[in-house]
Structure formats: C-alpha cells, structure tokens
Amino acid sequence: MSDQVYWHLQLAVKDGQLEDFRALMKDMVGATQANEPGALNYEWSIGDDGATVHIYERYADSAATMTHLASFGANFADRFMACVDVTGFNVYGAPDDEVRGALAPFGAVFMDPFGGFAR
Numbered sequence: 001m002s003d004q005v006y007w008h009l010q011l012a013v014k015d016g017q018l019e020d021f022r023a024l025m026k027d028m029v030g031a032t033q034a035n036e037p038g039a040l041n042y043e044w045s046i047g048d049d050g051a052t053v054h055i056y057e058r059y060a061d062s063a064a065t066m067t068h069l070a071s072f073g074a075n076f077a078d079r080f081m082a083c084v085d086v087t088g089f090n091v092y093g094a095p096d097d098e099v100r101g102a103l104a105p106f107g108a109v110f111m112d113p114f115g116g117f118a119r
Contacts (some may be wrong), residue, residue, distance in 0.1 A: 002094065003093075005059045005091070005093040005095045006056070006057060006091075007057055007089065007090060007091040008054060008055070008089075008090050009055040009089050010055075013053060013083060017033045017084070024079050024080060025066065028080075029042060029044065031076075038063070038068075039068055040058045040069045041057060042055075058104055061063070061094075063091075066098060066099060069103075071076070086106055086107055087115065089103070089107050090108075093113070
C-alpha cells in the first residue's frame with residue numbers, strides 16, 4: 001500500500017450560498033493547484049440540484065495533506081463553512097495520527113485499507 005491520503009467529501013450548499021461557494025471553489029482550486037505539488041487530485045462536482053457537492057482529494061502523503069489543511073484553515077475555512085454543511089466525509093489511504101486528528105472535527109470516517117490494488 002502507498003502513503004497516499006485521499007477522501008470523498010459530501011456537502012450540502014446552504015440556501016442562497018451557491019454563487020459565493022462557486023467563487024470560493026475557484027479560489028481554492030487555484031491556490032491548491034499553484035501552491036501544493038503534493039495535491040495529486042482536487043476534483044469538485046456538483047449535482048443537477050445545484051445544492052449537492054462532492055469533492056475528491058488525493059495527496060501524496062500525510063505531510064502534503066497537512067500542507068493543504070494548513071492553507072485551508074488559514075485562508076478558506078470560515079468562508080467554506082459559511083456556505084456548506086458537511087453531509088459525509090470518508091477518508092482512505094494512510095493518514096497519520098496528525099491528519100486523523102485534524103480531520104476528525106469535520107466528522108471524518110476513516111476507512112483502513114482492507115485489500116485490493118492500484119495501478
């Protein structure tokens with residue numbers, strides 16, 4: 001198994017917050033892409049209802065994950081939480097104790113590797 005950490009985050013956009021959330025998404029995607037080489041995937045999807053968002057994030061390792069979480073906390077967390085409610089958060093891979101502690105307040109469910117392979 002690898003050292004990668006990845007997750008699937010499910011969100012409900014609060015009433016009247018879609019445009020603010022859309023602007024925030026652009027800021028977050030741009031900052032992550034420009035400043036975080038350890039972010040391997042950072043993909044946002046929105047449902048036809050305009051109120052359901054899923055985010056898939058994958059990081060090279062726990063250190064890269066913590067780099068992202070530090071940026072999120074310093075620059076985006078307040079805006080993010082003002083726009084959405086977390087409805088599901090499943091974390092996979094090999095998060096270390098620091099990552100687990102940082103993600104737990106968001107309701108993260110940690111899924112330990114059980115079997116399989118990646119190509």
